[in-house]
Amino acid sequence: MHFEYARFVRKTVFTSVGHQFQRIISQKKDTLSRDKTVKTFMRLNGGKIIAAVTIGGSTLAVLINLYTNFTQYDIISPDKFIPLTINKITPVNHNTSIFRLKFPKPLKEKLPITSCFHIKDDSIQIVREYTPISPTDERNYIEFLIKRYNDGYLSRYIHSLKEGNIVEVRGPILTFPYTPNMKTHIGMICGGTGITPMYQLINHILCNPDDKTKIYMIYANVTKQDILLLRELDQLSQEHPDQLKIFYTLDQPPYNELWTQGVGYVSQNAIKNLIPGPQEDVLILVCGPEGMIRYVSGDKARDLSQGPVGGILKNLGYKQHQVFKF
Numbered sequence: 001m002h003f004e005y006a007r008f009v010r011k012t013v014f015t016s017v018g019h020q021f022q023r024i025i026s027q028k029k030d031t032l033s034r035d036k037t038v039k040t041f042m043r044l045n046g047g048k049i050i051a052a053v054t055i056g057g058s059t060l061a062v063l064i065n066l067y068t069n070f071t072q073y074d075i076i077s078p079d080k081f082i083p084l085t086i087n088k089i090t091p092v093n094h095n096t097s098i099f100r101l102k103f104p105k106p107l108k109e110k111l112p113i114t115s116c117f118h119i120k121d122d123s124i125q126i127v128r129e130y131t132p133i134s135p136t137d138e139r140n141y142i143e144f145l146i147k148r149y150n151d152g153y154l155s156r157y158i159h160s161l162k163e164g165n166i167v168e169v170r171g172p173i174l175t176f177p178y179t180p181n182m183k184t185h186i187g188m189i190c191g192g193t194g195i196t197p198m199y200q201l202i203n204h205i206l207c208n209p210d211d212k213t214k215i216y217m218i219y220a221n222v223t224k225q226d227i228l229l230l231r232e233l234d235q236l237s238q239e240h241p242d243q244l245k246i247f248y249t250l251d252q253p254p255y256n257e258l259w260t261q262g263v264g265y266v267s268q269n270a271i272k273n274l275i276p277g278p279q280e281d282v283l284i285l286v287c288g289p290e291g292m293i294r295y296v297s298g299d300k301a302r303d304l305s306q307g308p309v310g311g312i313l314k315n316l317g318y319k320q321h322q323v324f325k326f
Helices: 003-013 016-027 029-034 153-159 192-206 230-239 268-274 290-296 311-315
Strands: 039-041 048-055 058-064 082-091 096-102 115-121 126-130 141-147 166-174 185-191 214-221 244-250 282-287 323-325
Touching (some): 115 141, 141 153, 192 214, 230 244
Parallel strands (some): 185 282
Antiparallel strands (some): 082 096
């Protein structure tokens, strides 16, 4: 489903107007299916309604998962903040930990791919997006990999919490609607905690034996100790050598051991040599610090839409439909 359509559906379903629309669809499905002006083809499958609406000769395909995917969550909600208890905190390195939030009861449906959550601190009225790294089919808890930044008010707040404390979250919020085999090759360029949506998607792809997508990732960090999820990523690449290839690049490579991968920032040569070129069966995903995104793919637009492709990817010939910026 196209991202703009997904955003429209989410906005519609999660407003009061959307709830009214949901009830109308549910109550009037038989009438709608016979309507000659607006052709609505519906398939009921476990509470899901798929509607294709034709108006004035143009077709808008809208996937509305009523009571599922989004509105089925009676424990978490993309519409409001819900308190969840920190069940476990696992330190990863000197400034990053994994926070596990336990659901009071199992979810009915798995989380959509790829999706994020908003976490807030009421005391300073700050909200930030975090992508979960727990398996998307996990129904009992959700895990976030969160780095503590000295100038990050919310990250400092979260790292001050203990097991048993409460965190308010809102989500899931669809960020990039992925479908299996939508592209033959996916290139991933990320830095720091920008690994989280990539890790979510990598796990999702590799857990599906029917998904043959090949993944090529360049992951940039300052030091080797800053490479988040290193053990997990290496294990996945070893288990799926023909489907996942990872290249690490460091600003400060270790001086006391042999470092055979990249040194410095993500370079044009690295992308050209390690990631498939701008073909129609290729998609490039980018996530990381603002400076890295600007340098690699160009900034998002002011309204937070994707905006034009810039930076290295523009120089290499990639077009807007071949690049997605988280």
